[in-house]
Amino acid sequence: MKNYYFDNSTTSFPKPKEVSEEMYNFLMNVGGTYGRVNTKRGKETTQKIEECREILAKKFIGTKNDANIIFTSGATRSVNDILIGLDLHDCKILISTLEHNAVLRPVYKLNKNKNVEYEIIPSLEGGLIDIDALKNIIKKDKISLVIVNMESNISGVIQPIDKIKEAIGDIPLLIDATQAVGVHEVKADEWNIDFITFTGHKGLLGPTGTGGFYVKNPAKLNPAYFGGGFGDGYETPFSVPEIYEAGTPNTVGIIGLLAALKNRPIWNITIEDLVNTINKIENLNKYKIVWSKNKDTQGFVFSITTDSISMSDLAHKLYEDYNIECRYGFHCAFLAHNFYKNSNGAIRFSFSPYTTKEDLKYLINTLGNELW
Incomplete structure (x- = not known):
C-alpha cells in the first residue's frame, strides 16, 4: 500500500x-x-x-x-x-x-x-x-x-x-x-x-x-x-x-x-487544488478546518480539528489504517492554536512538490470514512 x-x-x-x-x-x-x-x-x-x-x-x-x-x-x-x-x-x-x-x-x-x-x-x-x-x-x-x-x-x-x-x-x-x-x-x-x-x-x-x-x-x-x-x-x-x-x-x-x-522539482499541485481539497473536507461537516479563508493568502498547509475524537487517536488511525503520515498536537505553536481556539490541538496536513492530485483525493476520501 x-x-x-x-x-x-x-x-x-x-x-x-x-x-x-x-x-x-x-x-x-x-x-x-x-x-x-x-x-x-x-x-x-x-x-x-x-x-x-x-x-x-x-x-x-x-x-x-x-x-x-x-x-x-x-x-x-x-x-x-x-x-x-x-x-x-x-x-x-x-x-x-x-x-x-x-x-x-x-x-x-x-x-x-x-x-x-x-x-x-x-x-x-x-x-x-x-x-x-x-x-x-x-x-x-x-x-x-x-x-x-x-x-x-x-x-x-x-x-x-x-x-x-x-x-x-x-x-x-x-x-x-x-x-x-x-x-x-x-x-x-x-x-x-x-x-x-x-x-x-x-x-x-x-x-x-x-x-x-x-x-x-x-x-x-x-x-x-x-x-x-x-x-x-x-x-x-x-x-x-x-x-x-x-x-x-x-x-x-x-x-x-x-x-x-x-535540483528543484516542479509542483504537481496548485493552491487552487489545495483550496478545493479544503472545501471538500469542509463539506463533509465533520471537521473544523484551520486555514486562511482566502486562496490568495494560503500556503500548502492546513489543519483540521474535531471534538468527536482525540487528535492523537485520529492521527494514529490515519497512519495505521490508511498509511497517512501527518502531525497532531500543538505543533510547537500553542500561541497560534490559542488564536484559532483549538483547545485540543489539531491534525496538520502539509504538502510538497511531490504531492499529487491523487494524493489529495485520497485524503478527502479517507476523512470521509467512519473514523470514530
Missing part, C-alpha cells in the same frame, strides 16, 4: 535524489574543510559553500548581498542569534499571534531576564495581521523590534510582509520565513527587511541541520558567539559572514542543501 506523506511542515520528504548523492560523494571523495586552505579539496568545499550562499541570496531570499546570508543549524538557532545579537533590554517589541515557539520562547526569556516587554499584534479572522491595529500600537508606543511569522505552520496563512514593513517604517522587522522560503517568493531587498530566518530542510528540500539568517545591516547586529576564524589576537576580526559563523560549518549538510537548490 502506498505511503502518503503529509508532514512536510515538520520536514520535507522525499528530497531530490541529488541531495543524498552529493552528500555521499562529498563524504567519500572530497571531504575538504571550509575557509582559507591551499588544497584542491579545501578549495572545492569552499567554492560549493559560497555557491550555496549565493543561490540562497539571489533566488530564495531576494537579496543581492550574498555575504549577508549566514549559515546556522536552522531557524531556531537563527532567531536566537539575532535576538542575542541585538542586545535587547528595557524595551518593547511586537510579535504576531501565530508565532512558533522558536520565537515565543526566546522572547519570553528576554522578558524575564532583560525586561523586554512584548505585545501580541491583533489578527483578523483567518490569521492575517490587522495592519490598522499595528499602526495604532506603534503610534502610542516606542517599539524596538517587530517579529512576524511569514507563513503559519498551523493554518498556512501568508502575511503581507511588504505592507507590514510599510506600516512600521524604520522599526526593525524580523521575518520568520521557516515555512515560506523555497515555497513562496521572498524579497528581502525590495521589501526592505532587516532580518529573515529560514531552515534548509522544509521548503528548500535540503537536509536537517541546515539553515540560516539574512541580516540587512551587519553593523547593527553583534555576533552571538565567538571563536575560530581568521586573524591573530583575542578579538575576532569583523568580516561578514565570518563574524557570525565561528567554528566549523556543517559542510556536508550545506553540500546537500546546494544540491536541493540546484
Whole structure:
C-alpha cells in the first residue's frame, strides 16, 4: 500500500535524489574543510559553500548581498542569534499571534531576564495581521523590534510582509520565513527587511541541520558567539559572514542543501487544488478546518480539528489504517492554536512538490470514512 506523506511542515520528504548523492560523494571523495586552505579539496568545499550562499541570496531570499546570508543549524538557532545579537533590554517589541515557539520562547526569556516587554499584534479572522491595529500600537508606543511569522505552520496563512514593513517604517522587522522560503517568493531587498530566518530542510528540500539568517545591516547586529576564524589576537576580526559563523560549518549538510537548490522539482499541485481539497473536507461537516479563508493568502498547509475524537487517536488511525503520515498536537505553536481556539490541538496536513492530485483525493476520501 502506498505511503502518503503529509508532514512536510515538520520536514520535507522525499528530497531530490541529488541531495543524498552529493552528500555521499562529498563524504567519500572530497571531504575538504571550509575557509582559507591551499588544497584542491579545501578549495572545492569552499567554492560549493559560497555557491550555496549565493543561490540562497539571489533566488530564495531576494537579496543581492550574498555575504549577508549566514549559515546556522536552522531557524531556531537563527532567531536566537539575532535576538542575542541585538542586545535587547528595557524595551518593547511586537510579535504576531501565530508565532512558533522558536520565537515565543526566546522572547519570553528576554522578558524575564532583560525586561523586554512584548505585545501580541491583533489578527483578523483567518490569521492575517490587522495592519490598522499595528499602526495604532506603534503610534502610542516606542517599539524596538517587530517579529512576524511569514507563513503559519498551523493554518498556512501568508502575511503581507511588504505592507507590514510599510506600516512600521524604520522599526526593525524580523521575518520568520521557516515555512515560506523555497515555497513562496521572498524579497528581502525590495521589501526592505532587516532580518529573515529560514531552515534548509522544509521548503528548500535540503537536509536537517541546515539553515540560516539574512541580516540587512551587519553593523547593527553583534555576533552571538565567538571563536575560530581568521586573524591573530583575542578579538575576532569583523568580516561578514565570518563574524557570525565561528567554528566549523556543517559542510556536508550545506553540500546537500546546494544540491536541493540546484535540483528543484516542479509542483504537481496548485493552491487552487489545495483550496478545493479544503472545501471538500469542509463539506463533509465533520471537521473544523484551520486555514486562511482566502486562496490568495494560503500556503500548502492546513489543519483540521474535531471534538468527536482525540487528535492523537485520529492521527494514529490515519497512519495505521490508511498509511497517512501527518502531525497532531500543538505543533510547537500553542500561541497560534490559542488564536484559532483549538483547545485540543489539531491534525496538520502539509504538502510538497511531490504531492499529487491523487494524493489529495485520497485524503478527502479517507476523512470521509467512519473514523470514530
